[in-house]
Amino acid sequence: MKDLFNIASKFLLAGTPCEIKPLGNGLINDTYLIATQEDEAPDYVLQHINHHIFTNVELLQSNIEAVTTHIRKKYEVAGATDIDRKVLRFIPTPEGKTYWFDGNQYWRVMVFIDHTITKTVIDAESSYNAGIAFGNFQSMLADIPVQLGETIPDFHNMEFRLKQLRDAVAADAAGRVAEMRFYIDEMERRAEEMCKGERLFREGKLPKRVCHCDTKVNNMLYNEDETICCVIDLDTVMPSFIFSDFGDFLRTGACSLPEDDPDIEHVSFKMDIFRAFAKGYVEATRSFLLPIEKENLPYATALFPYMQCVRFLADYINGDTYYKIQYPEHNLVRTKNQYQLLLSVEAHMADMKAYIESL
Numbered sequence: 001m002k003d004l005f006n007i008a009s010k011f012l013l014a015g016t017p018c019e020i021k022p023l024g025n026g027l028i029n030d031t032y033l034i035a036t037q038e039d040e041a042p043d044y045v046l047q048h049i050n051h052h053i054f055t056n057v058e059l060l061q062s063n064i065e066a067v068t069t070h071i072r073k074k075y076e077v078a079g080a081t082d083i084d085r086k087v088l089r090f091i092p093t094p095e096g097k098t099y100w101f102d103g104n105q106y107w108r109v110m111v112f113i114d115h116t117i118t119k120t121v122i123d124a125e126s127s128y129n130a131g132i133a134f135g136n137f138q139s140m141l142a143d144i145p146v147q148l149g150e151t152i153p154d155f156h157n158m159e160f161r162l163k164q165l166r167d168a169v170a171a172d173a174a175g176r177v178a179e180m181r182f183y184i185d186e187m188e189r190r191a192e193e194m195c196k197g198e199r200l201f202r203e204g205k206l207p208k209r210v211c212h213c214d215t216k217v218n219n220m221l222y223n224e225d226e227t228i229c230c231v232i233d234l235d236t237v238m239p240s241f242i243f244s245d246f247g248d249f250l251r252t253g254a255c256s257l258p259e260d261d262p263d264i265e266h267v268s269f270k271m272d273i274f275r276a277f278a279k280g281y282v283e284a285t286r287s288f289l290l291p292i293e294k295e296n297l298p299y300a301t302a303l304f305p306y307m308q309c310v311r312f313l314a315d316y317i318n319g320d321t322y323y324k325i326q327y328p329e330h331n332l333v334r335t336k337n338q339y340q341l342l343l344s345v346e347a348h349m350a351d352m353k354a355y356i357e358s359l
């Protein structure tokens with residue numbers, strides 16, 4: 001922890017750090033809370049950036065700075081109050097960078113937004129509000145004047161994710177292919193249908209827009225009174241199909257259980273959460289959402305459990321090289337869980353289509 005104090009001292013903080021302790025449960029980066037001594041100084045979040053996954057930290061931070069600056073300006077123009085609670089604020093080093101390299105690892109610091117909660121389970125009302133918030137997030141970024149880079153190339157490219165799975169199967173590095181045959185076949189059976197986004201893009205029918213690309217339900221901060229506070233975890237903000245943000249929220253928010261719950265039988269898709277989120281999202285994106293994007297929202301809802309299943313399955317077959325695991329079968333459980341969710345989403349396809357048409 002002494003090292004962490006040293007790292008914190010590399011950033012231009014407004015107060016004196018008195019305690020640094022772990023925060024949150026992301027699968028990629030390590031996160032800490034820096035408490036400061038002075039009442040008037042904010043607390044901070046210190047994060048170790050996983051540069052094996054985000055290999056271009058310069059690009060990563062420049063995307064994030066562009067996005068937060070653009071959103072901040074929109075709030076200022078609109079005369080909003082409490083802007084530091086609505087958009088993340090990154091703290092520079094004396095050299096003016098928003099990250100610091102200790103010779104081995106990369107670090108960054110942002111203002112901690114206090115009196116907030118994250119959720120793993122939400123009701124229809126907070127889902128409607130999340131739909132509006134993620135829709136607004138995309139709307140605000142629709143006119144960002146800079147071209148963002150891909151912090152992880154091909155991040156939500158389904159063809160690429162399937163290629164990774166096929167490579168994993170061909171290598172069979174951990175000797176798990178035979179055991180996973182059923183799931184591999186189930187993924188392959190749907191492969192063509194699930195790569196529809198990439199095909200529409202090549203045909204010039206579907207645009208890429210600036211998306212968040214990790215709209216898990218716990219990447220939205222809520223105020224203690226349940227109102228929406230702030231969209232966090234901006235590492236994957238990049239050009240993508242709007243399906244990313246719609247689909248990944250529902251994958252987590254509309255699932256009856258967390259993505260790694262072993263009670264597979266009870267994993268199911270909640271239509272009331274879908275309806276509420278879709279309503280909020282469609283309302284907030286009216287100014288730009290194309291008919292082809294809107295009509296494919298049910299496809300997006302199936303795509304994300306499918307993509308996550310492919311990714312967890314590939315990682316399990318590779319011998320758990322990407323996601324943090326807490327026990328040896330963790331990625332196996334996640335694979336089964338997401339497959340079950342996919343089945344449940346598929347069973348609601350006709351309902352979802354009818355509802356989206358009605359909006």
Ligand code: GN1
Binds near residue numbers: 152233
């Ligand atoms: C990772 O870092 P975290 O936990 O927010 C992953 C997402 C997955 C998610 C599954 C960079 O997100 O794409 O959907 O785990 N992020 C990266 O829980 O791979």
Ligand code: MG
Binds near residue numbers: 026027216218219233
């Ligand atoms: Mg996260």
